[in-house]
Structure formats: structure tokens, C-alpha cells
Amino acid sequence: MTSSSLALPLRAPRSLARHPLVERYAPVVTMVLALMVIWYIAAVAMNWNLVRDGFEREETPYTVSDVLSGTMSAERPLLPAPHQIVSTFVDSVFGYPPLAPRSLVYHSLVTLSATLIGFALGAVFGTLLALMIVHSRVLERSLLPWIICSQMVPIVALAPIFIVVLGAIGLTGLLPKSLISAYLCFFPITIGMVKGFTSPDPLQLELMQTWSATPRQVLWKLRWPSAVPYLFASLKVAITISLIGAIVAELPTGAEAGIGARLLAGSYYGQTIQLWAALVAAAVLSSGLIGIVSLIERGVNSRMGAH
Amino acid sequence: MSVLSEPATKPRPEDQVSPLMSVKLAHSSLPSQSPPSIDPVPKRLVVDAQDISLTFETADGRVDALSHVSLQVAEGEFVSFIGPSGCGKTTMLRVIADLQQPSSGSLSVNGMSAENARLGRSYGYVFQAPALFPWRTIEKNLKLPLEIMGFSEAEQQQRVEHYLSLVNLTGFERKFPWQLSGGMQQRVSIARALSFDPAMLLMDEPFGALDEIVRDHLNEQLLQLWKSTEKTVLFVTHSIPEAVFLSTKIVVMSPRPGRIIDIIDCNFPKDRSLEIRETPEFLKIAQRVRTGLRAGHSYDE
Numbered sequence: 173m174t175s176s177s178l179a180l181p182l183r184a185p186r187s188l189a190r191h192p193l194v195e196r197y198a199p200v201v202t203m204v205l206a207l208m209v210i211w212y213i214a215a216v217a218m219n220w221n222l223v224r225d226g227f228e229r230e231e232t233p234y235t236v237s238d239v240l241s242g243t244m245s246a247e248r249p250l251l252p253a254p255h256q257i258v259s260t261f262v263d264s265v266f267g268y269p270p271l272a273p274r275s276l277v278y279h280s281l282v283t284l285s286a287t288l289i290g291f292a293l294g295a296v297f298g299t300l301l302a303l304m305i306v307h308s309r310v311l312e313r314s315l316l317p318w319i320i321c322s323q324m325v326p327i328v329a330l331a332p333i334f335i336v337v338l339g340a341i342g343l344t345g346l347l348p349k350s351l352i353s354a355y356l357c358f359f360p361i362t363i364g365m366v367k368g369f370t371s372p373d374p375l376q377l378e379l380m381q382t383w384s385a386t387p388r389q390v391l392w393k394l395r396w397p398s399a400v401p402y403l404f405a406s407l408k409v410a411i412t413i414s415l416i417g418a419i420v421a422e423l424p425t426g427a428e429a430g431i432g433a434r435l436l437a438g439s440y441y442g443q444t445i446q447l448w449a450a451l452v453a454a455a456v457l458s459s460g461l462i463g464i465v466s467l468i469e470r471g472v473n474s475r476m477g478a479h
Numbered sequence: 480m481s482v483l484s485e486p487a488t489k490p491r492p493e494d495q496v497s498p499l500m501s502v503k504l505a506h507s508s509l510p511s512q513s514p515p516s517i518d519p520v521p522k523r524l525v526v527d528a529q530d531i532s533l534t535f536e537t538a539d540g541r542v543d544a545l546s547h548v549s550l551q552v553a554e555g556e557f558v559s560f561i562g563p564s565g566c567g568k569t570t571m572l573r574v575i576a577d578l579q580q581p582s583s584g585s586l587s588v589n590g591m592s593a594e595n596a597r598l599g600r601s602y603g604y605v606f607q608a609p610a611l612f613p614w615r616t617i618e619k620n621l622k623l624p625l626e627i628m629g630f631s632e633a634e635q636q637q638r639v640e641h642y643l644s645l646v647n648l649t650g651f652e653r654k655f656p657w658q659l660s661g662g663m664q665q666r667v668s669i670a671r672a673l674s675f676d677p678a679m680l681l682m683d684e685p686f687g688a689l690d691e692i693v694r695d696h697l698n699e700q701l702l703q704l705w706k707s708t709e710k711t712v713l714f715v716t717h718s719i720p721e722a723v724f725l726s727t728k729i730v731v732m733s734p735r736p737g738r739i740i741d742i743i744d745c746n747f748p749k750d751r752s753l754e755i756r757e758t759p760e761f762l763k764i765a766q767r768v769r770t771g772l773r774a775g776h777s778y779d780e
Contacts, residue, residue, distance in 0.1 A: 373610060375606050375608055375610040376610055376612065378578055378604075378606075379604065379606075379610055380627075381578065381597070382576060382578070382597060382602065382603070382604040383600060383623075383624045383627050383628065383675075384597055384598045384599075384600060385627045389627050393623065393626070393627070394612070397612070397614045400614075476613075476614035477613060477614055477615070477616065477655035477656075477657070479655070479657055479658075
């Protein structure tokens with residue numbers, strides 16, 4: 173209990189700071205904590221008048237600490253405190269059977285199915301467009317301006333038109349939502365894949381020429397593999413966009429189910445906590461989707477000899 | 480360097496023609512005293528270029544990349560093109576490979592037009608950079624031209640083994656290109672160019688990006704390879720010693736316009752080693768190359 177105990181406090185903080193786990197997670201944890209603090213302060217500030225007015229309307233005597241605790245537990249706060257959101261989120265994820273209409277899991281699944289179908293459609297369509305653009309100067313000049321134009325019209329304005337037109341020809345439910353989602357997400361894939369398909373080294377292209385390879389062989393053995401890094405970069409952007417597309421598509425339809433429907437209902441009835449919980453669900457969903465794409469990317473990369 | 484004999488399965492249409500390499504030179508024999516190599520049967524011309532010109536328009540005006548170039552290469556020869564940048568040596572090789580088309584002149588490659596020679600896979604091309612496909616293992620890189628040409632799976636495997644051992648890289652089948660040094664990568668690209676057994680090997684400064692030591696080593700290996708495969712090799716280089724050491728014929732070229740200044744025959748014994756570079760005969764030919772380059776104003780800048 174002499175020299176060693178004296179030496180310990182000198183060495184301990186240093187080795188702790190160098191610990192790989194600390195080095196890896198400390199910045200993230202610090203940021204989250206800082207955000208939480210800011211959020212709580214903002215919640216108090218924003219809900220203060222609301223809670224105080226409530227006390228005054230009911231003409232009950234109140235203290236500062238009453239108001240303070242009121243801001244943390246209001247039923248319809250302007251800005252819910254993080255713990256309220258978390259408890260509502262946990263409650264609506266685990267508190268009901270997964271397919272009950274009050275379960276967030278159910279709504280997430282509805283949105284997820286539209287997202288995935290839209291993403292698949294968008295990926296295939298986007299890649300086909302890129303192939304056409306790469307193989308024909310005429311198509312490049314005729315298609316590219318329209319592709320860019322398609323992304324300049326805000327989807328919030330287009331979505332209702334889509335829904336109405338598709339509804340008129342008898343398409344309702346999942347498909348219109350998926351189409352809107354595909355409409356949004358094909359763009360980054362087309363742009364990325366055009367870049368990817370044209371990325372092979374001129375030497376590699378000339379080698380293929382010296383072996384008198386057919387255009388199809390050049391595509392499958394050279395252009396496709398060269399485009400893979402671009403493909404995954406585009407897919408990561410596209411999958412989050414297609415989730416946003418699916419959610420936006422749920423807003424004008426007055427859909428009964430889906431994260432978009434939850435958001436809409438939350439804002440109609442001033443259920444701010446429910447609204448935030450739905451947002452958290454969307455965030456969890458989109459990070460999960462990106463995570464899956466990244467995992468696949470890592471698998472593909474290691475098979476393609478990345479180092 | 481393990482030099483294997485050609486596998487029996489290999490088609491050798493050239494066999495009917497008298498093999499150029501049949502004249503075996505003694506190690507001590509000097510080029511001036513080499514035994515008279517009068518072939519009873521004339522050698523087949525692999526490249527016959529008559530009056531080739533190639534001009535192209537650039538922003539700075541007309542460039543004469545090649546001006547009235549005539550050249551004949553017989554089967555089994557090792558021909559080096561040497562000259563300063565812009566003399567058209569790479570362009571000449573690309574024209575023969577049908578990667579560029581001449582503006583005028585007539586060209587026959589392997590007895591047909593350059594385009595048909597390319598479509599008929601008459602040559603293997605080696606660039607200055609190895610240009611391996613990074614997502615393919617060494618084995619798969621070697622298989623790429625074979626896949627494209629529709630060789631059977633078994634044939635592909637057999638050829639991979641044969642040609643990897645030919646460039647002394649057995650055991651590296653499963654490695655990816657980035658795991659190999661620059662010299663090894665270039666050897667893979669040479670094996671790849673040979674893998675489908677083309678009549679010619681076209682090499683565009685294949686060792687230009689490598690250091691002197693690796694280069695010397697690869698020069699010796701290439702010579703062995705040439706001796707064992709009896710391919711016709713067309714070889715572009717910047718280096719006088721490299722050209723003299725490797726070639727049976729040196730084509731000295733000069734820029735503006737790109738043209739041939741001199742064609743030098745160079746018949747050192749086939750089993751020469753790098754030491755030959757110190758002999759007076761070697762220096763004499765190197766001197767003649769240098770004179771040719773000077774006559775073409777290659778040293779003016």
C-alpha cells in the first residue's frame with residue numbers, strides 16, 4: 173500500500189484513455205451525452221410556458237420544481253424529453269403483439285415492405301438506365317436531361333398525383349408506394365453506375381480488345397466488376413432514400429398503416445411523443461438497412477480481393 | 480527459371496516451316512563469325528508493313544506519328560523498336576495490333592489484315608503497366624483470355640499451371656495482384672499474353688516501370704522464354720542495352736515525323752547471358768544504335 177498505490181493513479185487514467193474500447197466509443201458517447209443535455213435543456217425551455225399555463229388554468233398553487241417536473245412528463249409536450257420518447261418507443265415496440273395496429277413493429281414492417289420492393293425496382297431500373305447510357309451516346313444525350321429533371325420536382329408534390337393516377341387504374345396499396353420509392357432511389361444508382369461502368373482502365377479495355385472480346389464479355393468480365401464499389405456507394409444512398417420515399421408516399425394516401433401513417437396521425441392529434449417514437453423507428457430502420465448493405469459489401473469486397 | 484517444353488496438345492501451325500531456331504550457335508561464337516544461317520526454306524513473314532503512315536489532327540496541328548514506315552519481321556525474330564519519345568515506336572506496335580489504324584500504306588500481320596489478325600487472336604499484348612484485374616486472383620487473371628476465347632475448364636487449368644511455371648510463379652495461383660511485387664505482376668501479364676499461344680508477343684516497354692535490377696533479371700528470363708517458346712517478339716524499349724541484349728533485329732526510330740532511321744541485325748548466341756554486355760561486339764552494336772539515334776536528331780533537345 174505504498175509505492176504501488178502511489179503509482180496507480182498516475183498510470184491508470186493514461187492506460188484507460190488508451191484502451192481500444194475507450195478510444196473507439198468515447199467520442200460517440202461524449203456526443204450522445206452532449207446532445208442529451210442540450211435536448212433536456214431545450215425540453216424544459218420549450219415546455220415551460222405550456223406547463224405553467226396548465227397550472228394557472230387549473231388555479232392550483234405551484235412551485236418552480238412542480239413546473240420543472242411537469243416539463244419532463246407532459247402528455248402532449250412541444251418537445252418531449254428523451255426518456256419519454258424512449259419509453260413510448262419501447263412500449264409500442266414490445267408492449268403489443270408485433271402485428272397489432274398499435275405496434276410500431278407492424279407499422280415498420282408495412283413501410284419496410286414498400287421500401288424493399290421500391291429499392292429493388294429502383295436498383296434494377298437505375299442499373300438498366302446506366303447500361304443504356306454507357307452503351308449509347310444517343311441515349312445518353314436523350315435520357316440524361318430527363319433523368320435529372322425527374323429529380324428536380326419535389327416528391328411531396330408528385331406523390332399525390334402518382335397515387336391518384338395509379339388508383340384510377342386500379343393500383344392501390346403497396347405498389348404505388350413502392351413506385352414512388354423506386355422513383356426516388358433509381359437516380360443515385362443510375363449516376364453511380366454510369367460512373368462505375370465507365371471506370372475501367374483504358375489498358376484493361378484495350379486488353380479486352382486484343383483478345384477480341386464481345387461487348388457482352390467486356391460488360392460481364394470488366395465493366396460489372398469495376399462498377400461494384402460504385403454500386404455499393406449508390407445502394408447505401410438509395411436505400412435510405414427509398415425509405416424516405418415510402419414514408420412520404422404514405423402521407424397523402426391517408427394510409428392506415430406504416431411509419432408515415434403514424435407520423436400523420438401523431439401530428440393530427442398532437443401526439444408529439446408518438447410522432448417522435450415513429451421517427452426513431454424510421455431512424456432505426458434506415459440504419460439497419462444501411463448496416464445490411466454494408467455487410468453485403470464487406471462480404472463481396474473480401475471475395476474480390478480487397479485489402 | 481524453369482523452362483518447360485511445349486505441351487503436346489499445343490497446335491503448332493508453324494511446324495511445317497523450317498524452325499528458325501534450328502541453327503544452334505556455340506556459346507563462344509561471335510556475331511561476326513556466326514555460322515552461315517542460310518535456310519533452305521524462306522522464313523514466313525509475320526509482319527509485312529509497306530509504306531505505313533499515320534497522321535492525326537490535334538489542337539496544335541497535324542502530327543505525323545508515322546511517316547512511310549516499311550518493315551518486315553520473319554517468324555521467330557525478336558525485334559526491338561528503339562527511339563526517343565514521340566518517334567512512333569509505340570504507335571507502330573499499336574498499328575500492328577490493330578489498336579490504331581494507319582492513314583495509308585499496306586499492312587499484313589500473320590498473313591492477313593491487322594484487324595483479322597486481332598480477331599483471330601494472333602498476338603498477345605503486354606503493356607508497360609501489368610493491367611491485371613485487381614478483383615481476380617493470379618490464376619483467374621491468367622484464365623481471363625482463355626475464358627473469353629472459350630477454352631474448356633480443364634484446358635484452362637492446364638495452361639495456367641504451364642504458363643505460371645514458365646514465368647516462375649508456381650504457388651501464387653490464389654494470390655491477388657496487390658500481394659505481388661511490380662516485377663512479379665509484369666511476369667503474370669507476360670504469362671497471360673502467352674496463355675492462349677498466339678503467334679506473336681507484342682511488348683510495349685514492359686519493363687519500363689521497373690528498377691534496373693529487376694529489369695536485368697526479367698531480360699534474362701524473357702530471353703529464355705523466347706528461346707523456349709520460339710515466339711516472334713516485337714518489343715518497344717527506351718533502353719539501348721536492353722534492345723541490343725534481347726534482339727535479333729533492332730529498329731532505330733526518330734521523331735517528327737516518326738520514321739525508321741536504321742535496322743540493325745544483331746545475332747548473338749541464343750544462350751547469351753548478361754555478361755555479353757561487356758564484350759566489344761555488344762558495344763559496337765550499341766554504338767551503332769546510338770549513332771542512328773544521333774543521326775535522327777534524337778539528342779537535339
